[in-house]
Amino acid sequence: MSEERLMSKKKPAFAVSEGLDKYLYDYNRKIEIPIFYEDLLRFSGSVNVYDSNDVDTLWIRVYYSEFDRKEIDHSLKKVYSILHSDGSDNIHQYLNVDAVDFCTFGNSKPFRIKIRNILNDNFTYFYVKKTDASRIFGLELEHMLSPYNLNFLVYKDTLIEEHIAGIPGDEFIKNNLPNCTEREKAQLAKEFVKFNERCMIRLLGDMRSYNYVIVPVHDFDHVVYRIRAIDFDQQCFEGKLKVYRPQFFKENFQMVELVRTKLLEDSVNQYKLEERSIVAKRIISSGNRIKKLRRIAKASTISRPENVALLAGQLYEFTKDLNFKKCTNMGQILDVALKFVKRNYEDVSMKQIIEHKIKL
Structure with missing residues (x-):
């Protein structure tokens, strides 16, 4: 497509x-x-x-x-x-x-x-x-739900954003990826799976390769790569669920190929679960701040009605959570999506606690 x-x-x-x-x-x-x-x-x-x-x-x-x-x-x-x-x-x-x-x-x-x-x-x-309200929601959600803090200022109709350092994804794929070792390619595949999952959970769209950066981090005797979003313009706007999943953009084809060739299906599922769990923990640790932001998002207009209806329907088909069908704006969809992730994490954690007590 x-x-x-x-x-x-x-x-x-x-x-x-x-x-x-x-x-x-x-x-x-x-x-x-x-x-x-x-x-x-x-x-x-x-x-x-x-x-x-x-x-x-x-x-x-x-x-x-x-x-x-x-x-x-x-x-x-x-x-x-x-x-x-x-x-x-x-x-x-x-x-x-x-x-x-x-x-x-x-x-x-x-x-x-x-x-x-x-x-x-x-x-x-x-x-x-x-200034754009949906972009501001995107910046705040990145600050709270990703591994990275963001510094930005808003005054009237002007938004000031700090620079996010890294190698633009399209340049990395073209110039750096061919020279990566097989171990580094496997690690990049893992990071792309986690990045893909994180974008979908918090409804950050349009993560084509030029809208994120690859950050190499030297760790002892090897290099670890991280993927960071740098464009938050498409937070909670589009109606198609695929827009919130970087894997479906042709510019990311080579990253998707890395996942296909370097990771087993069980590993992909493991990394998805890890990312969902980490995001759930961040939702919990963000406390009142993210609750306030979600409440404000539910009272804000950040998309078109037709996009809201389409995304609510596709998320219901994806999750089978009836709460998506009740949503009438993007803020409500975002709120239900974050609740869904948090609830699943808490249900699994509670089950493990109960099983542990039974064993004792």
């Missing part, structure tokens, strides 16, 4: 509700910043950005008038300080805004800001995007 048929051509941005706005304030995500997304659109010129092989990256490097540049540079340094430090101006003298890049590809049309420390030439990136 092609991606054009699998996914909607254009996803709209959804407004942040009053409840979500308060949630962001309560958890220190809503902080006043000195620049808005629209301010960065005032560029006066641009050039295409090419990679080291002279391939167009689909990003353009933008330039501003001398008057605007001074103000924008100062504001971007301030945003960096708020995101990564105490928000003071003390570090501004050591920072330089090396580049402001704009991407016209995709829904979010982000700006990518490159900030360099002039004392040691270390640099990092952050992104400036338009």
